[in-house]
Amino acid sequence: MGHSGVARESVPEIRVTDAEFERFRDYFYRKTGIRFEDSKRYFVDKRLIQRMRQVGHEGFREYFAFVRFQASGKEFQELVNLMTVNETYFFREEYQLKCMVNALMGEVLHHKRSGETVRIWSVPCSTGEEPYSIALYLLEFWDRIDEVDVEIVASDIDTQALEKARAGVFSRRSVSHLPPWILKKYFEPLAGGYHRLCDDLRASVDFRRVNLCDPRDTRGMRDFDVIFCRNLLIYFDEASQRRAAETLYDALNPGGFVLLGHSESMSRITSLFKVRRFEDAIVYQKPL
Amino acid sequence: MGLVKRAEHRAAPSRPHIRKYGRDLQGLLAQLHDDQAKARRWAARDLAAHTEAVSALCERLQVEPDPTVREAIFGSLLTIGTEAVAEGLIPLLRGEDAGLRNGAVEILQQLPDAVGHRIAALLADSDPDVRIFAVDILQDLAHPDAPAWMLAVVEADEHVNVVTTAIDRLAEVGTPEMVPAIQAVKDRFPNEPFVGFAVDTALKRILGNG
Ligand SMILES: C[S@@+](CC[C@H](N)C(=O)[O-])C[C@H]1O[C@@H](n2cnc3c(N)ncnc32)[C@H](O)[C@@H]1O
Numbered sequence: 001m002g003h004s005g006v007a008r009e010s011v012p013e014i015r016v017t018d019a020e021f022e023r024f025r026d027y028f029y030r031k032t033g034i035r036f037e038d039s040k041r042y043f044v045d046k047r048l049i050q051r052m053r054q055v056g057h058e059g060f061r062e063y064f065a066f067v068r069f070q071a072s073g074k075e076f077q078e079l080v081n082l083m084t085v086n087e088t089y090f091f092r093e094e095y096q097l098k099c100m101v102n103a104l105m106g107e108v109l110h111h112k113r114s115g116e117t118v119r120i121w122s123v124p125c126s127t128g129e130e131p132y133s134i135a136l137y138l139l140e141f142w143d144r145i146d147e148v149d150v151e152i153v154a155s156d157i158d159t160q161a162l163e164k165a166r167a168g169v170f171s172r173r174s175v176s177h178l179p180p181w182i183l184k185k186y187f188e189p190l191a192g193g194y195h196r197l198c199d200d201l202r203a204s205v206d207f208r209r210v211n212l213c214d215p216r217d218t219r220g221m222r223d224f225d226v227i228f229c230r231n232l233l234i235y236f237d238e239a240s241q242r243r244a245a246e247t248l249y250d251a252l253n254p255g256g257f258v259l260l261g262h263s264e265s266m267s268r269i270t271s272l273f274k275v276r277r278f279e280d281a282i283v284y285q286k287p288l
Numbered sequence: 289m290g291l292v293k294r295a296e297h298r299a300a301p302s303r304p305h306i307r308k309y310g311r312d313l314q315g316l317l318a319q320l321h322d323d324q325a326k327a328r329r330w331a332a333r334d335l336a337a338h339t340e341a342v343s344a345l346c347e348r349l350q351v352e353p354d355p356t357v358r359e360a361i362f363g364s365l366l367t368i369g370t371e372a373v374a375e376g377l378i379p380l381l382r383g384e385d386a387g388l389r390n391g392a393v394e395i396l397q398q399l400p401d402a403v404g405h406r407i408a409a410l411l412a413d414s415d416p417d418v419r420i421f422a423v424d425i426l427q428d429l430a431h432p433d434a435p436a437w438m439l440a441v442v443e444a445d446e447h448v449n450v451v452t453t454a455i456d457r458l459a460e461v462g463t464p465e466m467v468p469a470i471q472a473v474k475d476r477f478p479n480e481p482f483v484g485f486a487v488d489t490a491l492k493r494i495l496g497n498g
Contacts, residue, residue, distance in 0.1 A: 135291055151292040204291035242363045272359055
């Protein structure tokens with residue numbers, strides 16, 4: 001793809017040089033744990049240039065200084081929102097949800113005093129399909145939900161994704177794996193194939209912005225019994241994976257469980273967790 | 289009972305606790321020696337933000353009994369990733385503790401800039417075990433000279449265990465130009481039956497018919 005076409009209006013051409021790309025890549029990595037491969041260059045440049053146009057900076061150097069030193073961190077958040085991959089849908093990797101109701105919840109309760117709340121953390125939660133799936137599964141497929149209090153906290157670094165999650169309106173594609181009777185029972189159909197989740201369920205997930213790589217954000221995240229951390233570690237390099245694993249470990253109660261995405265493995269990252277093979281899924285457990 | 293609604297969620301899940309240590313460098317360094325493993329782990333993790341903490345972290349590694357604290361220390365050293373980290377970890381390769389040695393190898397493999405210019409010295413170490421660990425580091429070091437360094441070991445190292453380790457690792461990353469040098473090892477150690485086996489296995493892998 002070249003730039004040889006005749007420009008219809010004189011929009012000043014903005015370019016990002018190799019060295020500038022490197023600088024941005026290192027900075028973004030340091031802040032988020034996400035490392036862009038060279039093959040992502042086009043994707044990154046395009047979004048950088050889009051933001052430079054929007055905020056009216058013509059050169060990378062000037063824009064980058066603005067991003068780094070802006071006290072509110074707003075522009076950096078904008079970049080994060082643009083650069084993250086938010087792909088997700090309801091009942092994704094459903095075997096793990098099965099495992100949660102068939103095996104994990106029972107074990108968790110075993111170590112709790114009666115009346116104690118079970119705490120579940122979905123991180124990253126993207127636009128909310130994952131934590132809401134957890135809620136739906138517990139309501140529909142866990143027979144002890146009426147005896148036990150369950151608290152669901154959901155976090156992501158992307159504030160725009162969190163806004164969507166709170167709003168609870170989902171596209172046809174996003175709900176396509178849901179059984180029709182669930183869709184009927186908990187969603188209201190809107191125009192254009194969209195569906196709105198009922199208020200009751202929306203109120204049962206507590207969304208909070210958290211950067212899993214920032215200790216200031218994660219320090220308060222404690223006392224969880226089950227953590228879903230799916231399809232995030234694949235974007236991290238080894239050092240960030242290690243730190244993320246440490247964070248998850250510290251966020252769990254002893255005996256608590258972590259579920260990873262199907263292409264992710266804790267054993268390659270750390271020996272902190274015990275590998276547990278259940279009928280439905282492989283899960284990592286913080287030793288009791 | 290059931291799903292707890294958002295408004296009912298307690299604002300701060302964890303109970304407040306009295307601070308025994310400051311969260312600054314001095315406080316964290318003190319906490320690194322707390323009686324409680326949990327406190328030491330938190331200190332080790334937070335020290336990742338302090339490049340000055342490298343030597344304290346490396347010293348703690350040598351006496352730290354708790355594996356979860358060790359993991360945290362290794363993780364923080366990797367995050368810091370400076371020359372001082374390489375310098376602090378290399379002495380662990382001489383230690384008796386296999387867990388520490390392997391941990392050190394793993395971290396060093398991920399610090400090509402800091403390790404690259406120290407490899408020659410490691411490969412010339414008088415202790416063959418240290419040279420073997422150097423080869424282990426090379427195996428996963430993202431440095432363009434790594435294969436050439438391994439080849440140099442194959443050609444020149446005098447200890448059979450070091451050479452066979454290098455051959456074994458080259459089976460994965462070797463190229464056809466290295467074949468003569470690997471082949472020649474058989475003549476250098478004619479009385480070691482295992483060498484012939486290691487060479488043949490590596491050659492098969494490199495030439496793609498194994
Ligand atoms: C592919 S989605 C995964 C969503 C869901 N867990 C799933 O498996 O369907 C990845 C999400 O990770 C988020 N993310 C990336 N880096 C993060 C970080 N450092 N801390 C928290 N979330 C992060 C992105 O914003 C994105 O929403």
